[in-house]
Amino acid sequence: MSRGDELKELAxxxxxAAERARRLGLPTTVYLLSMALVEVREAAAASDDGDDHGAA
Structure with missing residues (x-):
């Protein structure tokens, strides 16, 4: 499995997890998971472009 595929799976x-936390009423957890999701999506996009400069 490529790095990009692993990042997409993680996303x-x-x-x-964020949706589950939202249903459970855990706003801080939702926020933290959402911020992590943004980072992972950016890293996945950079991986797709063949550019690791934006990867965390």
Whole structure:
């Protein structure tokens, strides 16, 4: 599995976790997971472009 694929899988996991936290009424957890999701999506996009400069 490529790095980009792993990052996309992680993004999906984070998205599901954030939605679950939202349903449970955990706003701080939702915020933190959302920020992590942004970072992972940016890293995945950079990986897709073949550019690791934006990767965390």
């Amino acid at each position: 999906g996991d984070l998205s599901r």
